[in-house]
Each structure stands twice: as C-alpha cells, then as structure tokens.
Amino acid sequence: xxxxxxxxxxxxxxxxxxxxxxxxxxxxxxxxxxxxxxxxxxxxxxxxxxxxxxxxxxxxxxxxxxxxxxxxxxxxxxxxxxxxxxxxxxxxxxxxxxxxxxxxxxxxxxxxxxxxxxxxxxxxxxxxxxxxxxxxxxxxxxxxxxxxxxxxxxxxxxxxxxxxxxxxxxxxxxxxxxxxxxxxxxxxxxxxxxxxxxxxxxxxxxxxxxxxxxxxxxxxxxxxxxxxxxxxxxxxxxxxxxxxxxxxxxxx
Amino acid sequence: xxxxxxxxxxxxxxxxxxxxxxxxxxxxxxxxxxxxxxxxxxxxxxxxxxxxxxxxxxxxxxxxxxxxxxxxxxxxxxxxxxxxxxxxxxxxxxxxxxxxxxxxxxxxxxxxxxxxxxxxxxxxxxxxxxxxxxxxxxxxxxxxxxxxxxxxxxxxxxxxxxxxxxxxxxxxxxxxxxxxxxxxxxxxxxxxxxxxxxxxxxxxxxxxxxxxxxxxxxxxxxxxxxxxxxxxxxxxxxxxxxxxxxxxxxxxxxxxxxxxxxxxxxxxxxxxxxxxxxxxxxxxxxxxxxxxxxxxxxxxxxxxxxxxxxxxxxxxxxxxxxxxxxxxxxxxxxxxxxxxxxxxxxxxxxxxxxxxxxxxxxxxxxxxxxxxxxxxxxxxxxxxxxxxxxxxxxxxxxxxxxxxxxxxxxxxxxxxxxxxxxxxxxxxxxxxxxxxxxxxxxxxxxxxxxxxxxxxxxxxxxxxxxxxxxxxxxxxxxxxxxxxxxxxxxxxxxxxxxxxxxxxxxxxxxxxxxxxxxxxxxxxxxxxxxxxxxxxxx
Numbered sequence: 001x002x003x004x005x006x007x008x009x010x011x012x013x014x015x016x017x018x019x020x021x022x023x024x025x026x027x028x029x030x031x032x033x034x035x036x037x038x039x040x041x042x043x044x045x046x047x048x049x050x051x052x053x054x055x056x057x058x059x060x061x062x063x064x065x066x067x068x069x070x071x072x073x074x075x076x077x078x079x080x081x082x083x084x085x086x087x088x089x090x091x092x093x094x095x096x097x098x099x100x101x102x103x104x105x106x107x108x109x110x111x112x113x114x115x116x117x118x119x120x121x122x123x124x125x126x127x128x129x130x131x132x133x134x135x136x137x138x139x140x141x142x143x144x145x146x147x148x149x150x151x152x153x154x155x156x157x158x159x160x161x162x163x164x165x166x167x168x169x170x171x172x173x174x175x176x177x178x179x180x181x182x183x184x185x186x187x188x189x190x191x192x193x194x195x196x197x198x199x200x201x202x203x204x205x206x207x208x209x210x211x212x213x214x215x216x217x218x219x220x221x222x223x224x225x226x227x228x229x230x231x232x233x234x235x236x237x238x239x240x241x242x243x244x245x246x247x248x249x250x251x252x
Numbered sequence: 253x254x255x256x257x258x259x260x261x262x263x264x265x266x267x268x269x270x271x272x273x274x275x276x277x278x279x280x281x282x283x284x285x286x287x288x289x290x291x292x293x294x295x296x297x298x299x300x301x302x303x304x305x306x307x308x309x310x311x312x313x314x315x316x317x318x319x320x321x322x323x324x325x326x327x328x329x330x331x332x333x334x335x336x337x338x339x340x341x342x343x344x345x346x347x348x349x350x351x352x353x354x355x356x357x358x359x360x361x362x363x364x365x366x367x368x369x370x371x372x373x374x375x376x377x378x379x380x381x382x383x384x385x386x387x388x389x390x391x392x393x394x395x396x397x398x399x400x401x402x403x404x405x406x407x408x409x410x411x412x413x414x415x416x417x418x419x420x421x422x423x424x425x426x427x428x429x430x431x432x433x434x435x436x437x438x439x440x441x442x443x444x445x446x447x448x449x450x451x452x453x454x455x456x457x458x459x460x461x462x463x464x465x466x467x468x469x470x471x472x473x474x475x476x477x478x479x480x481x482x483x484x485x486x487x488x489x490x491x492x493x494x495x496x497x498x499x500x501x502x503x504x505x506x507x508x509x510x511x512x513x514x515x516x517x518x519x520x521x522x523x524x525x526x527x528x529x530x531x532x533x534x535x536x537x538x539x540x541x542x543x544x545x546x547x548x549x550x551x552x553x554x555x556x557x558x559x560x561x562x563x564x565x566x567x568x569x570x571x572x573x574x575x576x577x578x579x580x581x582x583x584x585x586x587x588x589x590x591x592x593x594x595x596x597x598x599x600x601x602x603x604x605x606x607x608x609x610x611x612x613x614x615x616x617x618x619x620x621x622x623x624x625x626x627x628x629x630x631x632x633x634x635x636x637x638x639x640x641x642x643x644x645x646x647x648x649x650x651x652x653x654x655x656x657x658x659x660x661x662x663x664x665x666x667x668x669x670x671x672x673x674x675x676x677x678x679x680x681x682x683x684x685x686x687x688x689x690x691x692x693x694x695x696x697x698x699x700x701x702x703x704x705x706x707x708x709x710x711x712x713x714x715x716x717x718x719x720x721x722x723x724x725x726x727x728x729x730x731x732x733x734x735x736x737x738x739x740x741x742x743x744x745x746x747x748x749x750x751x752x753x754x755x756x757x758x759x760x761x762x763x764x765x766x767x768x769x770x771x772x773x774x775x776x777x778x779x780x781x782x783x784x785x786x787x788x789x790x
Contacts, residue, residue, distance in 0.1 A: 015360075016355065016763070017349075017354060017355035017356040017360070017432075017763075018432075019768070023431055023432070026431060027358045027359075027427050027428075027430075027431040027432070028358075028359075030426070030427045030430055030431065031358060031359060031362075031423055031424075031427045034422075034423040034426055034427065034457050035423060037457060037458065038419050038423070038457045038458070038460070038461045039461070041457075041458055041459075041461040041462055042461035042462075042464055042465050043465075044462075045461070045462050045464075045465030045466060045469070045495065046465060046469075048495070049469060049480050049491075049495075052480075052488065052491050053480065056486075056488065057486070146472075146476045146478050147472075147473075147476040147477040147478035147479055147485065148476060148477030148478075148485070149476060149477075160484075163484065164477075165477075165482075165484040165485055166477070166479065166485050166486065167484075167486075168486070178486070181479060181486045183477075183478075183479060183485075183486075184478065184479040184480070184485075184486055184487070187472070187476065187478030187479060187480070188478075188480075191469070191472055191478065195468075
C-alpha cells in the first residue's frame, strides 16, 4: 500500500495519519487540555456539593475546626509534598526537552536525569498517599466515618431507631439539633479526598510508565509530548489539592 | 481518487472477528457503532412496546412495578445507549476524518477505547435488565432512587461508564477538527456536518463529567448514606435535580446538533443548491451549545425553586430556540428554488423538518411558566421530547444512513422501497405522538400505568400508532438488508456531492486517501462544477 514512502521521511514515533511531528505534538497537547477541562468539571461537581452543604450547615463546618478533627500539620505537609512533586515533574519535562535526537552521551545524561526526576515525583506522590493512609486509618479508628457509618462518640449523631436515618446531632438535654451534620462533613471529606487520592494513584502509575519508556530509550526533543502531557495532568492533580486543603482543613 | 486496483477497501482489506473488534480504523468503528446502537434501539423499543401495551386501556394490565421498570429501561437505554452516541459515534466516526481529508482521527486507539468502554458500560445496563430492572425513571430522582431496592447501582454504574465513551469521542473530534483539516480548508470551508460535530463535542467534554459526578455521588449516597441528596439524612433532593439537569439538558443538544448537521448536508446535496446562511448555521451550532448550558432549570419549574429563578430560566430557554429556528428557516430557504430530487433521503429530510418543527414549537408552551404549571409531567411533555429527540434524532440518523449508505457499503438501496418505508414510518410516527399532545393538554399524567377512562381514546390511538411505527422500522431495516444482499454496486458519487468524503473510493480504502487531498472550494458550491452524468461510475 502507501506505507513505503512513510518510513523514509517519517520518524518511527510519528503516526502515519500525521504529516509532521509538530502536528502530532500539538494535537496530543490539545487532547490533554481537553481531558483536563473535563476533569476540572468532574471535580467542580464535588466542589458544588461542598458549597451546597456548607450553605446548609455552616456551624458544622466551623465546629470541625474548633474540635480539631482534621490534622492541619498532616494536610500542610501533604501540600508541600505535592508542590515539590510538581516542581520535580516540571524539571523532568525540561530534561526531556533537552534530549537531543542523536543518540550519545548527552542524550543519555538528560534521559537519565529525566528518569531520576520522574522517580522522585512518583516517590513524593507515594509519600502523599502514605500520609493520607495514616489520616484515614486514624479517622476510621475513632469513628469519623462518612454518612450512615459515622459513629464518633464525642460528637454523637442521632439515628432514628426505625429507619436508621440520621436526623441530626444529639444534644445534651436529649434534643436533636438538625442543623448539625458532621456525618455529611466527613462524607464530603472522604469523597473529595478519596477521589483526589485515586487520581494521585493513577498519576503514580502513569509516571512510572513514563519511567519505563525512558528506560527503553524513548523521548527526545521532538518527541517528549507524553512527558509534557503527564506533567500537565500532574499539575492539575496538585492544583485540585491546593483547593481541597484550605476548603476542608482551614475553613473557619 | 484513491481506489485500489485490487478492489480492496476498508471492509474487505482484513477479515475475522479480531480484525474488527481490535480495529483502530474510524470507519470500521463507525459501522460497529451503528450495528450496536441499532441493536440497543431494538431493546429500548421493545420496552416501549411494553409501555404502550399497558396503556392500551385505562385499567392495569402489567401492574405498577413492571410498568415502572419498563418506562425506566426504555428511557435509560434510549438516552444513554442510543441517542447520545447515535450520530456522533456512528456517522461522526465514519465521516469526520473523511470530510476533513484526514487519514484517521487524531487518536485512533482512544477511539477504539471509546467503543470498548461503550460496550462495557452497556453490559451493566444489560445486567440491570436481566437482574430485574430498575424502577426510578431514567431521571433517578432522589429520595426514591437513594432508597429503592431495585438495581439502581448497576444502572448508575453503566451510565457512568458510558459517559467516558462520550467524553473521549468528543475529545477526539475536537482535536481532529482543530488540527487535521486538509490544506486550504479553513473553518468556513468545512462542511456544516463538521461544525455540528464540533459543537457537539464541546458539550460532550464539558457536560458529561457533571453527570458522572452526579451519578457517582448518588452511588455513594446509596452505599454510605452520605446525606447529600436524601432529606432523611440531611440532604437536598432539589440539589440532585440541579446536578442532574445541568448535564441532561445540554445532552439533548449532544443528540440533536449532529442531526442538524446531517440535515444541512442532505438538504443541500439533494436540492443541488448552496446552503442558505452558512455562517448563520455554523454560528448557531456553537450558540446552541453555549446557551444550552444555561437553561437546565426549565425542567424544574415545579420543584420549588423561586419564581425569579424560574423566570430567568424561562427567558433564556426562549433564547435558545432562536438559533434553532434560524437553522430550520435556513434549510427551508435552501430548498426554495432548488433542484429538489424526490428520493428516499429527501423524504426523510422533509419528514425531519416537519417533525422537528413540531417538537421545537411545542417546547414553547413548556418554556412558558404559566402554561408549564399545567403541562409539567403530563403527556404533552412526553410528546414534545419524543418529537425532538426521537423524531428529530432518529429520523436524522436514518436520513444520514441512507445518504451515506453507498459510501459506507458500496451498494445502492431500492428507492421505491425506501420511499415507501419512509412514508409508513412518518405517518405511523405522527399517529403515535399527536394523540399524546392532546391527552397531555387534557391532563393525562406521564408515568402512570393506569389512568382515568377519559384518556383512553387518545392512548389507544397512540398505542396502535406505536405498534405500526415499530413495524415500519422493521421495513426500513428490510430496505437495508435487501441492499446488502442484493443491492446494485454504487457509483463513486451517486448524489454529486463535492465535500471530500465523496472524493474517496466507494467504499473508501483503509487509509481513506492515497495522498493528501486539498480543499480549494466550499462544500456546497454546486453551481461552479460541471455537471457530470449523475450515475457515472469513476
């Protein structure tokens, strides 16, 4: 068929339906931006749920702060960890951009730097996940669970004995305060940080995939768009955490 | 240009199940989508037949639970498995690279993944059906859906997964249209079908994630009782409605914009006339996509939202009707003084114009607050959305399949049989749904399995119409099957089109074009070409 002419002037990493690497790279970048836009809209649904619940139960959100139920030091550490990982990711992209097309010592040096930085990014992401693991297990242990599973003795909710539905917080004199809903706050906490954490896990996987491709000798200055696009994804994951942290941990 | 001397084309170049199931060829994916979508259309149609069977008379026949499951499955299958992918995944996949002069979409493997995700999501809905169905209505309103013991979670999971198929297809088309147009094809030289696909894709990537998060939150609500939507846990059921309709209104534009794109193509080629108002039609596609995001509250006029909110949504809904009307008027103006070919495609095109205009006009009393108070949740609404979604999208899909049939299959179909089937479908379709407008105006509620005897006459007519319409669709299928088995070989360009898909072989070779085609004129400049003998083979 018509593929004979293809390999003469197409680099091996250029798809047959693109004319130039420039077209291929700009297409893949636009594709990643479209994907990020839809990710943003997915998370914005969660942020909308947060806004709605905070509007309905403002006192609950302040009381979580007063009772110090979320560990600000751990959350802040996680923020620093993710910000640093964004830096190492950006540096990895830079190294990939510097790999010359001709194989040689310089190519190997930059490729090896890129791989080291990718590995550090993945490790920092794992540090994030470990800290999250400790946060989650502590909460599970003391009963700060989402929704119907909420069972924290120091801030008890009243469950209707017939239906099991939570009607509000049990006050001292036996009066149920329906304007207090810690089970909803922790539902939001677990759902929002959980979905974000899932995206971190996926990010680790994708970064390690880039590492393996680097090990196989892929990427150079005209073929680094995969590294750049994963970088874009990673920066979005970081950015979402930058919003999550103050909204959940620092809100008064 | 671009035929292979050995006669190999995308259909026969490789064979075997694996070569089809694992293909990255957008044309093969489009064909597979057509077949699966039409198969699910049959399943959804059978559910509709159950609904209409129950409503033949005022007394209960199947009973409330079965009826609720029937209309829920009908709605869920038709919306998620049929109407949303209908034209984009089938005709869109087949045509977008061809009309652009490209060899494939920007991300062929992602395209294949879209199809596999579609099948995977569909399997959850099939499981739901087999496991006993779901009875919440396709709209899954809380608190009932949060508390219903029917198979809600599997249905939600299926819809969630299907959303990703839609998103990835939209993403693919946006990048392809931006980056892979043939040299010389500026945005304003693109066929209008591509403008329609572009606007559709914008909605797909912006709106679909919102339904994903909505269904996800509902699943978590059911599993963990988190209390976002269920008032018994401290949640707000109207919040669910806002979340749900924020996607589900734009999604109707995902369904209809590609249909508009098909009609823009067929109305010009089959009247051999330049489209009237190219820029207006192109701009109105994007305008509908944008404004469509601002009107979701018109599904919620009776939900307790404030009058001010209702008035704003009503006003903007009237606004979104304007670009739609611009299109309909432009198509009619295109036909005026055109050299109209009275064939199957034109019959379906004119049928669409009639049906969609009724659908659009009947949206206006629903958009008006004062009348919607009486019409909300009546059969008037059911008839309105069937005229726009089913009559509009489905008739346009059938129009498009007939129009590009020679290109896709290399065969012609029988015009006589095609025209007869189209008339049968058109008449029985109107017989099904016009009585529903009347019943709704008289107060017949929707989603009721038994009703007051005064509605029986209209409901009976509607059910008879529905059974006949079902038969007519089998007649349409028969036209296609007959063509596949016995149709005569199609010439390269049977309708005399000049957009780039008509410059490939019929059917196209695997890589679409031998070299890179160049675009040097607009897609509808029929007057400037020499008229070739219409059925000459190349």
